[in-house]
Amino acid sequence: xxxxxxxxxxxxxxxxxxxxxxxxxxxxxxxxxxxxxxxxxxxxxxxxxxxxxxxxxxxxxxxxxxxxxxxxxxxxxxxxxxxxxxxxxxxxxxxxxxxxxxxxxxxxxxxxxxxxxxxxxxxxxxxxxxxxxxxxxxxxxxxxxxxxxxxxxxxxxxxxxxxxxxxxxxxxxxxxxxxxxxxxxxxxxxxxxxxxxxxxxxxxxxxxxxxxxxxxxxxxxxxxxxxxxxxxxxxxxxxxxxxxxxxxxxxxxxxxxxxxxxxxxxxxxxxxxxxxxxxxxxxxxxxxxxxxxxxxxxxxxxxxxxxxxxxxxxxxxxxxxxxxxxxxxxxxxxxxxxxxxx
Ligand SMILES: Cc1cc2nc3c(=O)[nH]c(=O)nc-3n(C[C@H](O)[C@H](O)[C@H](O)COP(=O)(O)OP(=O)(O)OC[C@H]3O[C@@H](n4cnc5c(N)ncnc54)[C@H](O)[C@@H]3O)c2cc1C
Numbered sequence: 001x002x003x004x005x006x007x008x009x010x011x012x013x014x015x016x017x018x019x020x021x022x023x024x025x026x027x028x029x030x031x032x033x034x035x036x037x038x039x040x041x042x043x044x045x046x047x048x049x050x051x052x053x054x055x056x057x058x059x060x061x062x063x064x065x066x067x068x069x070x071x072x073x074x075x076x077x078x079x080x081x082x083x084x085x086x087x088x089x090x091x092x093x094x095x096x097x098x099x100x101x102x103x104x105x106x107x108x109x110x111x112x113x114x115x116x117x118x119x120x121x122x123x124x125x126x127x128x129x130x131x132x133x134x135x136x137x138x139x140x141x142x143x144x145x146x147x148x149x150x151x152x153x154x155x156x157x158x159x160x161x162x163x164x165x166x167x168x169x170x171x172x173x174x175x176x177x178x179x180x181x182x183x184x185x186x187x188x189x190x191x192x193x194x195x196x197x198x199x200x201x202x203x204x205x206x207x208x209x210x211x212x213x214x215x216x217x218x219x220x221x222x223x224x225x226x227x228x229x230x231x232x233x234x235x236x237x238x239x240x241x242x243x244x245x246x247x248x249x250x251x252x253x254x255x256x257x258x259x260x261x262x263x264x265x266x267x268x269x270x271x272x273x274x275x276x277x278x279x280x281x282x283x284x285x286x287x288x289x290x291x292x293x294x295x296x297x298x299x300x301x302x303x304x305x306x307x308x309x310x311x312x313x314x315x316x317x318x319x320x321x322x323x324x325x326x327x328x329x330x331x332x333x334x335x336x337x338x339x340x341x342x
Pocket of ligand 1: 241
């Protein structure tokens with residue numbers, strides 16, 4: 001006899017898992033298929049949540065909606081999963097040079113920054129802070145390993161590769177499972193999805209990271225410069241990340257290593273040694289907005305993808321919007337609906 005579920009979810013990264021949690025909170029049965037240990041994005045991510053981005057100090061897209069309830073949201077999930085993976089953590093943006101300082105000074109008066117950052121002329125031991133520092137508010141980090149582990153241990157899952165050729169679209173069945181809806185959250189691997197690959201313009205964007213050992217920098221804070229410096233305890237730091245579009249190789253390269261080192265050398269004033277060099281592939285999109293919605297011709301088939309480098313801050317609210325859309329037909333905004341591309 002077929003096992004009935006409301007939702008089959010393909011992909012157990014942060015998108016698939018937070019969507020599953022949202023569905024389950026609404027009393028629905030949701031089962032995740034995931035190729036365990038083959039996650040090359042959530043598992044690798046630094047997990048930072050940062051509302052002020054880029055060299056123009058841009059307040060991130062929909063930051064005023066995504067950020068205020070983030071810590072409370074993750075605390076509730078930690079409680080449910082009996083795990084600990086999210087921390088509100090101070091973050092400091094190190095202004096890199098005179099050019100950046102001028103950009104900040106021309107914008108500092110704008111009221112949109114009040115909730116997200118404030119300027120400080122401070123010296124931080126071990127770092128080049130000659131041009132000033134911004135204290136970022138509402139910042140934090142997710143330990144994505146711990147998050148995935150807690151989800152894998154506690155949420156309904158099948159740990160195997162989902163074979164799309166075995167899907168019976170008419171009967172809405174996959175092997176022994178019958179479903180009401182199916183949703184694909186495969187990250188960058190959606191480029192091989194036979195149902196969505198012609199509609200979903202996911203751009204695989206490779207990111208490389210270093211782990212370094214460096215003494216003498218206060219480790220109560222995450223630092224952002226041309227690269228970020230994230231404390232990992234015992235003088236270990238994660239340094240990242242590079243952005244390379246349309247790259248799916250899972251091998252880190254010497255070229256990107258030296259790019260990270262060059263940027264790090266501008267930020268840091270103490271000696272360091274590199275202990276690890278690794279990479280992952282982000283699922284980005286052309287317009288840097290999520291890709292969510294329904295298949296144009298197949299009933300009951302959906303996707304949620306394109307989280308780029310901001311999944312940890314965006315998916316909590318977007319998962320709610322996705323469920324409202326699938327269950328209650330509340331339209332997705334045009335900005336995120338994948339049908340903006342066809
Ligand atoms: C170097 C780097 C640093 C990053 N830093 C940050 C950061 O600081 N903050 C932040 O918010 N974001 C960050 N990101 C981005 C973030 O990791 C992604 O936006 C997020 O992980 C995307 O999650 P996802 O669930 O959509 O995709 P993924 O995490 O890629 O998950 C997709 C899952 O689907 C599974 N899958 C695919 N096909 C199948 C199949 N056929 N059968 C079964 N399972 C399948 C995969 O195995 C995988 O587990 C970073 C990414 C990288 C690479």
